[in-house]
Structures are given as C-alpha cells and as structure tokens.
Amino acid sequence: MTPKVPFNRPCTVGADAAYVREAIASGHMCGDGPFGKRAQALLEAKFAARHALLTTSCTAALEMSALLCGLEAGDEVIMPSYTFVSTANAVALRGARCVFVDIRPDTLNLDEAQIEAAITTRTRSIWPVHYAGIACEMDTIMEIARRRGLTVVEDAAQGVFATYKGRALGTLGDLGCYSFHETKNISCGEGGALLVNNDSFAKRAEILREKGTNRSQFLRGQVDKYTWVDLGSSYVPSDILAAYLLGQLEAGERITARRGELSATYARLLAPLAERELLRLPVVPAECASNHHMFYVLVEGAARRGALMEHLRGAGYMATFHYVPLHTSPVGAALGWREGSLRVTEDLSARLLRLPLYYDMSDADVVSVVREVFVFYGVDCRGLAA
DSSP: OSSSSSSSOOOOOOTTTHHHHHHHHOOOSSBBEEEEHHHHHHHHHHHHHHHEEEEOOOOHHHHHHHHHTTOTTTTTEEESSSHHHHHHHHHHHHTEEEEEBBBTTTTBBBGGGGHHHOOOOTTTEOOOOOOGGOOHHHHHHHHHHHTTTTEEEEETTTTTEEEEETEETTTTSSSSEOOOOOOOSSSSSSOEEEEESSSSGGHHHHHHHBTTTTTHHHTTTTTOOOBBSSSOOOOOHHHHHHHHHHHHHHHHHHHHHHHHHHHHHHHHHHHHHHHHTSSSOOOTTEEEEEEOOEEEOOOOOOOHHHHHOOOOOHHTOOBBBBOOOOGGHHHHHHHOOOOSSSHHHHHTTTEEEEOOOOOOOOOOOOOOHHHHHHHHTOOOTTTTTO
C-alpha cells in the first residue's frame, strides 16, 4: 500500500537539476570539478568554515577523521552509544575502542557532565553527535578537550544549517562531519563533507581524500608530479553529485525555514497531548538554533511506541523509531564498549518515535498525522487545523 504520507521524500529545489545537466554536458563528471569546488567554497562561506572537503559520505568523513586523529590500537574515543554505526565504525577500523557514555534526557545528546569520568590515559578524542540537528553543549566539551589535550570530532551528520551560539555545527571542533544522504535536509543522494577547523590537519586531509597522494598539490602546480605519500582512500565524490548538492546548498535557508514551519505546526498541535503528559516534545536549548532535521515524540514506553507506530502506519502515515543503542548491538555487546550506566540511552531510545517530515510536506499532512495521534490516545481532535 502506498502511504498517504511517507516518512521522508527528497526534494528538488532551486537549480539542482539544472546544475546536474550542466555537469553532464561539460564532460567533467569525476571529482573536484567546477561544481565540487563551488560547493566547497559555498560551505566555507556560509558556515565560516576554515576548510571544506566534499566526501562520498559522512562515513567517509568520519573515517578520514579517525586517520587524522592518529587513532591506533588501544586508543579510546568517547562518544554516545545513541548514534549511527558509522560513528563507531570509523574508530573501530583503526583498532581503537569506543567508550560509550550516556546521553542527556533533554536533547538526547552526549551528556557533557559524564565525559570527564570516562577519560583515561588512553583517551585520544571526543566525538559528540548533534542529534536531530540540535547542538551538544560544545563550550563545555571543548573546554574539557583543550584542558586534557584531546581532539574533538563533531558528528554533525544531521546538523547542516544548525547553529550553537550563532556558530555552525561542524565548525566548533577540530573536525566536523556532514551528511548529504537522501534522508538529510540537504541531499545529493549519497554524499558528505569534512570541515577542517584545525589548520594542522588541513594538508594531510587533502592527501587522505586523494587516495593518499599529493595529486591536489600537483594540480595546483606545487609539485612536478604526484605520488603515494600517505594512507588514504577514494573519498572524492563525482561532480554530478556535487552539482546537485550545490543547488541544494544554495536553497538551504529556504529548505530549513520550511522544515521549521512544519516542526512548529507539529509542536503547536501536539501541545495538548504534551500538557496531559501523554508524550514529550523535542527540547531545543536557548543557545541552539535547530535545522529541524526531524520531529520526534517520546511516549510512555516501548510497547506504547510500537502500538502508536503501527496505528499511524495502518492509517497510511509512516512514522518510525530510530537508533538501536550501539552497546546493545551484537558487535557492541561482544566488545563490551561502555563506561558506566547508559540508563538514559536505553530508556529514551525505546520510547522515541519519529514523525514524517520533509520539505514538500503540506500543512494539511501535518494535521492528518497529528489527528491520528489524537485518535490513538482517545482524545477529541475536532478543531485541529494548521
């Protein structure tokens, strides 16, 4: 059955499709072409990023970050368990150990108050994850990192066009990683970016991205030939993908604003249920400006979450859960990667339900989804309107 309202639908706005046709016609379809360079320059300009490098995915950007941090067997990296597997995989592939700490009950972000206790002599880095496009408490995290001599890698996969105290997510740590996957606000199907905010990493990041060669220096005329000088892989996306991405980035404020309108409508319409404590709405601290990557609710328990999800899907509205905490996964459990209690992670991950949200969604669609939530709880939904 085709759903009335899917969970996500990628949008085509602005010049993205026209740019793709232009890239194809140009005959330059491999990486680091004209559109790739324009997209990187736009990222640097819009977000005041020191260096932006497009990658094939956020996973690739995270893997590059692990290499740049010099992670080796026996090293430890502090991160939340409530994240996508790519965050942990990038560390594990270097032979290092993920130390999972709990999340905050309000934002579901890494609990900065628990970081210090998780640091050991083997700790090398802190990898905060900005959940749902809402920033972690970065001032505290950066203060701890600087005092303890640790690098900070922001997993800002969900945070493009979100800010913390006026600064773009991804630009606050030593390195920042973006995702442009189909499910993200700004998309090119599959893609990502690495923001290099620490100049000491800039030269090597360029080499890692070019399969471990100094090809970029050769193309700039800085060396007379290029060769293999370091580890690396093929992290450069096609210029066709960069062309589509450029159009999306140019329309980024419009996309973000529309998602904000939809999120505000959800919050307003669901407020009566929140006031009755039937569910909880997302919390956005005053210092954070969200990019409205998702709209979720927290319900009473796992059973209630499952029942509500099935009720919505049965009515044609594709709500879904999110991450299974990594420490409870087969790999995470086998490795024993955790530090202390992860009670909040285990509790909230079992109660979280994401509602449909995408740029082309109509206000009437939001009303229809909310109406079914009211029906599920047996609450009068007459009078609901956008």
